[in-house]
Amino acid sequence: MDGVTQTIPRTEIRTIRRALSHLRKDMITGAFAFRPVPPLAATHPLVRHMPRAVRPYAPWLPQAAIVACAFYLMAVAGETEGAALALLSGVPLLLALYRPIGAWWLSFAASLVWGLGGADMYGGSMWPWPTTLFASHIAVMVIVATQNRPRVAGRMLLLTAGFGFACELGINARPTNAFPMVVASCVIVGAVVARRSLRETKQQVAVQQSATYEERSRRTLLEERATIARELHDVVAHHMSVIAIQAEAAPYRVANPPEELATSFATIRENAVAALTELRRVLGVVRADDPDAYADADPEAPQPTLATLDTLFAGVRAAGLTVEHVITGAVRPLPSGVELSAYRIVQEGLSNALRHAPGSTARVEIAYVLGGLGLRIVNGPPTQPVRPSPGMGHGLLGMRERVAMLNGEMTAGTVEEDGGYEVAVFIPAAALPEAEASGSFGSSGPSGSSGSSGSEASGPAAPGLTKGPAPEGETMKP
Numbered sequence: 001m002d003g004v005t006q007t008i009p010r011t012e013i014r015t016i017r018r019a020l021s022h023l024r025k026d027m028i029t030g031a032f033a034f035r036p037v038p039p040l041a042a043t044h045p046l047v048r049h050m051p052r053a054v055r056p057y058a059p060w061l062p063q064a065a066i067v068a069c070a071f072y073l074m075a076v077a078g079e080t081e082g083a084a085l086a087l088l089s090g091v092p093l094l095l096a097l098y099r100p101i102g103a104w105w106l107s108f109a110a111s112l113v114w115g116l117g118g119a120d121m122y123g124g125s126m127w128p129w130p131t132t133l134f135a136s137h138i139a140v141m142v143i144v145a146t147q148n149r150p151r152v153a154g155r156m157l158l159l160t161a162g163f164g165f166a167c168e169l170g171i172n173a174r175p176t177n178a179f180p181m182v183v184a185s186c187v188i189v190g191a192v193v194a195r196r197s198l199r200e201t202k203q204q205v206a207v208q209q210s211a212t213y214e215e216r217s218r219r220t221l222l223e224e225r226a227t228i229a230r231e232l233h234d235v236v237a238h239h240m241s242v243i244a245i246q247a248e249a250a251p252y253r254v255a256n257p258p259e260e261l262a263t264s265f266a267t268i269r270e271n272a273v274a275a276l277t278e279l280r281r282v283l284g285v286v287r288a289d290d291p292d293a294y295a296d297a298d299p300e301a302p303q304p305t306l307a308t309l310d311t312l313f314a315g316v317r318a319a320g321l322t323v324e325h326v327i328t329g330a331v332r333p334l335p336s337g338v339e340l341s342a343y344r345i346v347q348e349g350l351s352n353a354l355r356h357a358p359g360s361t362a363r364v365e366i367a368y369v370l371g372g373l374g375l376r377i378v379n380g381p382p383t384q385p386v387r388p389s390p391g392m393g394h395g396l397l398g399m400r401e402r403v404a405m406l407n408g409e410m411t412a413g414t415v416e417e418d419g420g421y422e423v424a425v426f427i428p429a430a431a432l433p434e435a436e437a438s439g440s441f442g443s444s445g446p447s448g449s450s451g452s453s454g455s456e457a458s459g460p461a462a463p464g465l466t467k468g469p470a471p472e473g474e475t476m477k478p
Contacts (some may be wrong), residue, residue: 104144127176221397241272305343309343349362352396
């Protein structure tokens with residue numbers, strides 16, 4: 001019991017010492033340091049709504065208001081109580097413009113001086129704070145509260161309340177205005193502190209949301225790059241396999257080939273097989289982060305191309321989105337990577353339309369232009385309620401990543417006429433050699449021929465598949 005009895009006073013003493021240390025740090029150390037009241041920001045609503053002629057001076061309105069209030073209180077105090085009270089009321093308020101905590105100590109000292117003798121000397125009617133000193137003291141506390149931590153405002157209120165209650169309990173029997181001072185200062189200063197804390201909290205939340213959005217965008221971008229790597233594996237692996245097979249078969253197509261030629265073809269095949277092995281190894285690392293990413297997909301299925309868009313359109317129409325499909329220009333074979341990326345861009349554009357514009361009509365335009373491929377996916381405004389989507393805007397990251405990979409260009413934005421949304425893409429692509437083109441079309445026909453047969457708006461463009469380029473004005477510009 002003796003140990004417990006000795007511990008309690010020590011704990012209380014330690015708490016008191018800590019409180020006094022914080023008080024000295026916040027209210028005494030550097031109390032008269034130069035801390036001017038900052039001007040208003042250029043984006044402040046009060047500044048933005050001012051006339052253009054006075055807008056350069058609008059940021060200094062708080063300082064002008066403080067100076068005007070100080071001189072007004074000094075004028076009122078000079079007429080009612082005398083010059084001494086005028087100085088006690090106005091000087092601390094003017095000093096608060098540059099040294100707010102020091103100004104509060106000066107105002108508190110003025111309250112002590114007036115309360116302990118000045119009121120009797122000058123015949124004051126309110127004690128211990130006359131009207132002008134009452135207003136000045138609260139104004140100084142408001143200025144301090146707007147520039148310092150909430151605990152500084154709490155200590156000012158405690159000291160002010162302590163002095164007021166000391167006057168209330170003193171031997172002097174005259175009535176005091178301590179209770180109105182405590183209530184008014186707590187309400188006004190408390191409101192200022194609460195507003196400042198709310199503003200800082202909103203700023204912190206905005207910073208956190210910005211960091212979260214950036215992290216989410218970065219993660220989405222990495223996931224999209226991993227997806228592109230997985231998809232392009234099949235494309236690259238196909239070409240490397242063709243190289244290896246052709247290099248192995250080439251010496252047998254020539255009678256008595258030179259030894260140097262056979263050695264060169266063997267080296268080519270060995271390098272192609274080694275490249276395939278390394279490619280599969282890298283792909284294994286990419287798949288390790290998300291091994292189930294394509295669990296529902298057929299691993300043996302070929303990568304989609306523009307020739308398989310009809311299947312995509314059928315699924316989108318079944319989901320409730322009306323889709324129009326237009327092909328312009330002469331359909332020609334394109335590199336596998338371009339076909340795959342173009343398909344994914346159309347797929348993502350239609351998914352965005354389903355997600356953010358339910359009930360609207362979408363239009364997909366594919367233009368085979370000189371030097372590349374043009375895509376345009378545009379949808380109208382939603383006609384049904386839009387459900388909240390936490391991933392808004394992240395689908396565009398994947399589109400931009402694919403376009404940038406192919407050295408293309410992309411624009412996306414709102415359509416001013418009807419409030420819909422438009423995505424326009426141009427992907428440069430060279431024509432494939434004849435041998436590769438015939439190999440690509442051997443089983444499925446020309447790319448895009450199936451897409452035009454089932455499209456709602458592809459009738460006018462169908463002749464272009466056999467008669468050459470589309471007439472001038474129909475080719476979509478990227």
